[in-house]
Amino acid sequence: MARKYSRTKKRSKSSKKDSSSSSSYLKTLSENSTASEKGEHLWNAEDAVEYVSKKLGIELDQWQKDYINAEGDTAVRAGRQSGKSFAQSIRTAIFCMKYKKEKGMAEPTVLITGGVERQAYELYMKVQRIILAIAPKMERGRTTMQRMTLSNGLRILALPCGRDGAGLRNYAVIRLVVDEAHYVHDDVYTAVEPMLATTGGFMDLLSTPRGNKGRFYEAFQEGSGFTTFHTTSEECPRIPEDFLEKKRKSMTKLQYAQEYLAEFLDSLQQFFPRSMIDACIRPEVTPFSSGRFFLGVDVARYGGDENAFVVVSYIRNKIRVVHIETTERVAATDTIDRIIDLNTKYNFKKIYIDDGGVGGPVLDVLLKNKAVKRKMKGLNNASRSVLADPKKKKGKKIMKEDLYGNTRRMMERAQIILPDNIKMMESLLSIQFEYTDNNNLRIFGRYSHIAEAMVRACWCEVEKSLNIWFA
Template sequence: MSKPYNVMSDVAHLLDLYWDDPVAFGEDMLGFEADDWQQAAMMDVAHHPRTSVRSGQGVGKTGFEAVLVIWFLCCRPNARVVCTAPTKQQLNDVLWAEVAKWLEASMVKNLLKWTKTKVYMIGHEERWFATARTATKPENMQGFHEDHMLFVVDEASGVADPIMEAIQGTLSGEDNKLLMCGNPTRTSGVFYDSHNRDRSRYRTHKVDSRDSKRTSKENVQMLIDKYGAESDVVRVRVYGEFPKAEADSFIALELVELVAGGSIASVGDTLHLGVDVARFGDDETVIAPRIGMKVFKLKCYNKQDTMVTAGWVIATGRKMLRRFPQLGKVEIKVDDSGVGGGVTDRLEEVIREERLKGWQVIPINNGSKPTRNEEEHYDNRGTETWADLRDILQECFSGHMQGRPVEVELPDDERLITQLTQRKYRMTSKGKIALERKEDMKKRGLDSPDRADAVVLAFATGKKSGVYFPNEK
């Protein structure tokens, strides 16, 4: 690859081999051995338009970014890469220097020329290049348009929203990509939203410094000893977590992320089906199956009437019974307020008509009074059921921090995670805790928390309805 006149044939070869495989490119062309998280995030950049990585310090994110810059330049025709960071020091002395380091030792160094502000394909300086622009004003991010374009935002938590909005407005092409990386220092902004309310639009990763072979474990322990295991300094710089949740966030993100996408055994003889029935046209009817502490993949439907919804619930129960022969009971917990009442009635009819042994319907009226005494301070039954799940997750998290295994599993469902962690609460005039109304969530641009409500219902307890049991006298 050392002869200039072979540049285009060499590039064509790289395009053919590594178009969608930056991991292999990094290893073959740069000698970069990627960690597991780097491999996963690299492949997400290759196959998805938006990727966001939050991490503790020293995990290798700068090298990861540099390899992706070089890969994209070599493996896309007329590629354009824009690298930015909040400060000139971070951009030029850290990220841009890292690009130079890996390029100089690479097998593609004779295809590209590096300067203090640009890396370009030899012979195509005006159109085929990567450039470094500090994130100080929106206009620095505008005017970039190509079919193949990659924006790399380093220390993304520190980039102001107007600048991020300018970047996102530039990315309009089919092969335009955004990669954001950084320590999660703020609980607002585009980077925060990419791991919270907007996470369904991103491929997200969290990297804990304790899990990285690249970090100094002595330095990590020093930070924990100095600031405390639950301090914001350690959360941000070690765990890759955002600072503690805002006071009005009911369930913290860290609690849900710990149990999302895990793998635990389904223990017990009872199948719990949480059913949240859609109230509006764009809302979802959701069925959440649970056995023990394991919640299975959610069943989600749109625009189904009462009869069809009841049919899907019965079908889901039967399928789970066939799959898990140890089950002897089915408890169906339905949000019984509003249109859910019709589903409850129909389910009871089907259970009686078909003499389904061991099946029970448990109506849950979220607007009713809490089932426990006044010292719980919850305004209604719905808030109480959410608090029950929050307490389960909190206990699981506390046990995990003490070295115990994770004993709860939720589906790795981005919309579910967002809905569980973005619902706020308020204090009523009587000093009780009340969950944010669904209508108010929609006003903030969020989905109705249908998936979250179904999972909450799957963990709820309540008085069973009077349905037929063939084995009863």
């Protein structure tokens, strides 16, 4: 059963917090809560959703209320910043607080996972803070960043799903919550569905669409058994019109339709297919210490995406990714120090860094450092700013499709060896491409930071053929 909601044209002017409230607001509520564990108002409330909304001081959209109250398996496809994660956190928290343990069930578990590991943990933290704000005395034992136990015997876990869901087995899961569900491999669903069948549990899938294949897409097809919800960013009264207008102008029609209108599209294609990634993965048995080492760096603005560092080893015309690292909310000086530290460990032949935007000042400082100044190279793939052969004043310049195309070609030829790293897989799977009206190739991704660092590191293979570093 699909449900579509019309946009509320009149913007809310309520002084109450709305459903886009930050995690810090929930944290403050949970720290200051004096609610009783008896919770008569929650457990006996005629409308539990209304009670929680008032307790948190927020206003929910009608689709959010309907979704929170929905029973059975559900799937939500929603545009960016439309409030799907907040609605899910309230839905999950209410279910957990009102749950009554069945006789004979050992450790009933609500499991939160996702196609993007960080966002799954963030969703779990929202659930945790809502419970502590509404019924703090339900908490039992030691609550961590991944685990919470309640007085009704329920356990709430946040775990990475991995490539095949092996780490999610052997739990008595009564509710499975999958954030960014379109990024989750079908093998994960195959692994967890028997657990739900055993307990009579249900699953909640929520995501912004990505293509028209996979289990998340199938949930919206006739006869899937899922209650489905579709809402767009344009229908959210909290998103300013001028913000959406800027996005319409800066994105292609297809990209905007996917990200903000939550449409399933077949015209946007995956740049690195899952089968290609899987074929390149090899189990890490021993540390790979031979060959020439190269570093690719993607620098993020403070408070934005993560900084990414990818170290590769080049030997016998093959590249092996030997180290992946991300940092978040750190100063530029910390990023500079980290690059220098990694060079001390690996003694890089070359260090490739995005010299556009916030990466420019980082490169400028490193060009003055004796240890790395001769190793630095700026690769700003957003523009035609770097000559493929710096010895020539003229010639073809490196573009984004050159960097990504080189990496894809090497993967197709089995020249790249990848570790079984969930963050790298998330990033590579997020990369999509389309052809614009002018027949230009456009490459983009929501979690591109690690992929950006990787394609820069892999550029060493091209420079080898130019004898820039190879000897």
